Structure formats: structure tokens, C-alpha cells
Amino acid sequence: MAAVSLNNVVKKFGTMSVVHGASLEVADGEFVVFVGPSGCGKSTLLRMIAGLEDISAGEIVIGGRVVNDVEPAERGIAMVFQSYALYPHMTVEQNLSFGLRMNGNDKADTQRRVSRAADILRISELMHRRPRQLSGGQRQRVAIGRAIVRNPQVFLFDEPLSNLDAELRVQMRVEIARLHKELGVTMIYVTHDQTEAMTLADKIVVLRAGNIEQIGRPLDLYDDPNNQFVAGFVGSPRMNFMAGTVVENSSSVVTVKLANQGGALLRKPLGGPLPAIGAAVVLGVRPEHFGLAGRGDSDITVKVDVAEHLGSTSYVYANAGGGEELVIEREESRHEASLDRMTVSLRATHTYLFDSAGLRLR
Known part of the structure; x- marks a missing residue:
């Protein structure tokens, strides 16, 4: 060796x-x-x-x-x-x-x-x-x-x-x-x-x-x-990315307005330097981190294109508008995955924020 x-x-x-x-x-x-x-x-x-x-x-x-x-x-x-x-x-x-x-x-x-x-x-x-x-x-x-x-x-x-x-x-x-x-x-x-x-x-x-x-x-x-x-x-299915803009930054928290989710706002704590108001950012969410509507920090509604049922897990391929395609993982949720539209929640602690150069904001 x-x-x-x-x-x-x-x-x-x-x-x-x-x-x-x-x-x-x-x-x-x-x-x-x-x-x-x-x-x-x-x-x-x-x-x-x-x-x-x-x-x-x-x-x-x-x-x-x-x-x-x-x-x-x-x-x-x-x-x-x-x-x-x-x-x-x-x-x-x-x-x-x-x-x-x-x-x-x-x-x-x-x-x-x-x-x-x-x-x-x-x-x-x-x-x-x-x-x-x-x-x-x-x-x-x-x-x-x-x-x-x-x-x-x-x-x-x-x-x-x-x-x-x-x-x-x-x-x-x-x-x-x-x-x-x-x-x-x-x-x-x-x-x-x-x-x-x-x-x-x-x-x-x-x-x-x-x-x-x-x-x-x-x-x-x-x-x-x-x-x-x-x-x-890294990861399959891959992480979802959503375009956003910083609309507020104070007290180690940034508020991001999601461009293609009806103006939904998400407040996310950061430990490092805060991006400037008006800065373009990208919000990342793993498929398994979309929660049930009303149980997170912000809700978004998406159009369901295709649902794959794999037994105990389903993957929903959805359109969020503006050309953004999302993959949402659901466990034992065949009924919800068969809907034309669905509302899911985002939890700030289960999201990632990247600047316009693709670098992680922590």
C-alpha cells in the first residue's frame, strides 16, 4: 500500500x-x-x-x-x-x-x-x-x-x-x-x-x-x-436553482425575492458579509428539502409537468416559471404528485445561497 x-x-x-x-x-x-x-x-x-x-x-x-x-x-x-x-x-x-x-x-x-x-x-x-x-x-x-x-x-x-x-x-x-x-x-x-x-x-x-x-x-x-x-x-437528482434578488440586508439576515415564484420572499441568515441590496443571487434547494405547504418559511406554487412514482418515493418535475425547472421529492405522496399544480414550502436552513459568480454565500 x-x-x-x-x-x-x-x-x-x-x-x-x-x-x-x-x-x-x-x-x-x-x-x-x-x-x-x-x-x-x-x-x-x-x-x-x-x-x-x-x-x-x-x-x-x-x-x-x-x-x-x-x-x-x-x-x-x-x-x-x-x-x-x-x-x-x-x-x-x-x-x-x-x-x-x-x-x-x-x-x-x-x-x-x-x-x-x-x-x-x-x-x-x-x-x-x-x-x-x-x-x-x-x-x-x-x-x-x-x-x-x-x-x-x-x-x-x-x-x-x-x-x-x-x-x-x-x-x-x-x-x-x-x-x-x-x-x-x-x-x-x-x-x-x-x-x-x-x-x-x-x-x-x-x-x-x-x-x-x-x-x-x-x-x-x-x-x-x-x-x-x-x-x-454532486447529488442525484441535482440541486434545484432559483433566481432571486436581495431586497433587504440587515442584522446578518438577507431577504431574497424569488424572481419566478410570484415575488415570494425568503429571509436567510448569513454568517459572512451580506450581499448588497439589488444584488442578483441564486437560491439552491435539494429535491428532498421542499416541505409541505405552510410548514416552512416561505411557500411557492409550481406547475406539475411529470410525476415519477418509484414506490415509497415520487419525483415531481415542475415548472416554476421563467424557464426554471424544479425536481421535488415526495415520500408516499402519490395523490399530491398527481396534481396539476402544487404548493411547497422552503425552509431557510435547508437552502443555499450563491452570488452571481456562483460562489457560496455563508
Whole structure:
């Protein structure tokens, strides 16, 4: 096992910079997930840690050793890719042992490592099958097993579940979480899937346009985002945003007038500097934080477009006017979710306020 440090790492392709001075500490045995929209630099960052991409500036340290100029095979890492990359003409056992055999590893030790990986991943009964005889989930287990047999200090995963269907993704998430718990090895995982990030990570790194926006534990990012981007990206369904204007600011309280909710007012306490009267702000509300009418600090009425009933929970997709679309979560409320219009309440303590630049007002 090993800790991983990134110190002001930069990546440029020609004159175009795609990673802008990323700094990060991954503790020994920690499970860290890189998450962000397509093109944000998360896979490039992972490939630089693996040594598959040269860094343009900065320093990468694995297990206390600077590895900027160290070959990938010498870094003590193993990588699992989006594509399974299995040899189609080999059996599962041969796929698992191939890398060790090519490196001249002792036959007995190779067999021991392969058997251990097969037991961990519960694929012992598949050892004599070829990849074409396996399901997608089984192939991904073999790909992970090929990494396990190397006894790496660090596991790197580049969107390993994106080719699987929804049910298999759930199963494999559980398998990877169990694998981390059993092995206790440092893991760095790239995904754009919110559920994967929230359920797997000890720590999430949110990236946008080559910059690290925020680092923290999953629920810390969910409950305490630093800016509107993180607030909207972490969580599924995403946070709702409503345009507003500050109409009063006094005694550590701002009063916000919501532009598209019939002039509804919400008084929100803030601990920091108060925005000026007339300043444009954005109010954020999680779907589960809309309350019953009359039970909050302010009520708004919305037009119901679609209601999804998922058993004990319903999601109401509503139009608040001015092009604002809201998602409202309701538990055991099928009747209310079937209405054409509905009134919900906002509680100031369960809302977030952002300035015109998207920064959180606290």
C-alpha cells in the first residue's frame, strides 16, 4: 500500500492546458474518486498518475517516491480500464496469469496469486472459460483480477463500469467496495456517475475544466458545497436553482425575492458579509428539502409537468416559471404528485445561497 501526492501538476497538449496545477493528497489505503463532466481532465489526471501521460509541470509522489520519470511498470500501480482488454484466445486463468508469466514470475507463486484473485472475486468456476463465454460483469471481474495478481501499491480505475447495464453496475459497485474493504489498498477511481462517487468514495475530488473545485467526503460535499457548480454536480437528482434578488440586508439576515415564484420572499441568515441590496443571487434547494405547504418559511406554487412514482418515493418535475425547472421529492405522496399544480414550502436552513459568480454565500 502507498499514499499518493500530486503537487501542482500541470498537463499541456501543445499550447492547450488541460490540467491547471492540481494538488491532492491520497492517504494510504484511501478510496478517492475523481468526478466531473466530460472533458474536465479527470482521466488525464489518472493517466498521469499511471505514467501513461507525461506531466508538463509539477510532481507526482507514490509511496514517498517521486515518479515523474519512472516507467509505468515500475510505479507499483495496476490500472483497470473502461474496456476489459482481455485476450480473447486465452482462458480466464491464462488472462490472469499472463502478465506474471511474461515477467518470469515463479510458477508456484503465480498460481497462488491467481487462485487468491479468483477466490476474492468469486470467479474460480470460470477459470477455463474464454472471454466470449462470459457476461459483462464476469469480464470486468477478470479485468480487476488481472490487476489484483500484481499486488500493486495503488489501484487505478478509469470508468470501469460504464459499459455495464444498470443492474450489473449496482452489483459491481458492491464488488469493488467489498474488494477495497478486503484488500485495504489505495484506490483512485474515475467516474462521471454520481451514485458511484457517493457510494464508493472515502473522499471525492470534483473537477471542472482542469481545475479542482472541491475535495471532501461525499456527504460533506453534498451538505456543504463551496460553489454552485459543486452543489449542482454532486447529488442525484441535482440541486434545484432559483433566481432571486436581495431586497433587504440587515442584522446578518438577507431577504431574497424569488424572481419566478410570484415575488415570494425568503429571509436567510448569513454568517459572512451580506450581499448588497439589488444584488442578483441564486437560491439552491435539494429535491428532498421542499416541505409541505405552510410548514416552512416561505411557500411557492409550481406547475406539475411529470410525476415519477418509484414506490415509497415520487419525483415531481415542475415548472416554476421563467424557464426554471424544479425536481421535488415526495415520500408516499402519490395523490399530491398527481396534481396539476402544487404548493411547497422552503425552509431557510435547508437552502443555499450563491452570488452571481456562483460562489457560496455563508
